[in-house]
Amino acid sequence: MMQPTGRRESILVTVLAEHYGLHVDDLEFLPLGADLDSSVYAASSVGKRYFVKLRSRRFTPITVLLPAWMAEHGITQVIVPLKTKGGAAWVEADGLRVIVYPFLEGRDGFKRPLEAADWQALGQVLRLIHELALPETLRQVMRQETFGLEWCAVLRNIMADNDDLSTDGAMLLKPLLHSRQETIHRLIHHAEVLAQRIEPQGLAFVPCHSDIHPGNVFFPFSGGLRVVDWDEPILAPRERDLMYIGSGIGPAIHPAEKEEEWFFAGYGRIPLHSEVLCYYRYYRIVEDIALYCQQILSDTANMEEKNLAVHYLASNFNPRGTIENADRAVRQAGIRL
Numbered sequence: 001m002m003q004p005t006g007r008r009e010s011i012l013v014t015v016l017a018e019h020y021g022l023h024v025d026d027l028e029f030l031p032l033g034a035d036l037d038s039s040v041y042a043a044s045s046v047g048k049r050y051f052v053k054l055r056s057r058r059f060t061p062i063t064v065l066l067p068a069w070m071a072e073h074g075i076t077q078v079i080v081p082l083k084t085k086g087g088a089a090w091v092e093a094d095g096l097r098v099i100v101y102p103f104l105e106g107r108d109g110f111k112r113p114l115e116a117a118d119w120q121a122l123g124q125v126l127r128l129i130h131e132l133a134l135p136e137t138l139r140q141v142m143r144q145e146t147f148g149l150e151w152c153a154v155l156r157n158i159m160a161d162n163d164d165l166s167t168d169g170a171m172l173l174k175p176l177l178h179s180r181q182e183t184i185h186r187l188i189h190h191a192e193v194l195a196q197r198i199e200p201q202g203l204a205f206v207p208c209h210s211d212i213h214p215g216n217v218f219f220p221f222s223g224g225l226r227v228v229d230w231d232e233p234i235l236a237p238r239e240r241d242l243m244y245i246g247s248g249i250g251p252a253i254h255p256a257e258k259e260e261e262w263f264f265a266g267y268g269r270i271p272l273h274s275e276v277l278c279y280y281r282y283y284r285i286v287e288d289i290a291l292y293c294q295q296i297l298s299d300t301a302n303m304e305e306k307n308l309a310v311h312y313l314a315s316n317f318n319p320r321g322t323i324e325n326a327d328r329a330v331r332q333a334g335i336r337l
Contacts, residue, residue, distance in 0.1 A: 012054065020084055026043070027041055067230050081099050112219050113253040119266070123262075129208075130208070151287040152286055156188055169306050188286055210241070213247075239272060248325040278326065278333065
């Protein structure tokens, strides 16, 4: 996440006053999320709170346009941005994009783990989203899956270069990468092999959230679950989202097999492309490891952030973690790699 700078908060207060008519009484930085290009705040104005998100890069209008369109077409399990006084869904100021939402009190799926009924409800919502017939105006501005392998190259380069670095971050990273190097190279290899086997022309591309882990499932204290953080929706095979179910991302409260059973009771049982799903699982692990390595090696991250990134990186290797569940999916599908 982007850390407070003072100047950024001053810009935010000005934007809220000029464009939203909100005169801020209190602005609280919220240390949420792992996205290095975002930060979030709780802003109070005349006794009412607002959830404010700042994006510095990688912003596309579909981030706000898609949830608004879904809400208009019956998908109530999203949170729609508030409009400015001029009717816009966001504001650009000094290289930042400011998006304002109503503030809902509640907890996400990391802090309030999903139980059987929650997994079923999530399955029902995700099936509705995957079945949406989007207008061409939205489809044209959405990313489309290419089954890329860019993060494999990034991680391979990090593995090759880390021995030559002597920064504090490199000292934190070296023992972990050395002890897990065989597994990491196996992950890269599996993602690359599976990507080569995929034939996109035979797949149906549907609207996908692309990051539907428990941290992006929000439970308001009043009302049903919401699917949040639509930063990077994509047109892709539905396995792009379904790979998160039973993946090991989030609290391992229940066996992955039970999460899958409960989810598909709501989503409905359909044939899945196993090699596509397994590609997504391995490639997501490769991407996450590469991103955590970059944060640990960064000149801008502080030691607290670097230590936290080490913790998250290492958690992939835990029992019932992401790697174990990706391997389990390969074995169950009888895929040879």
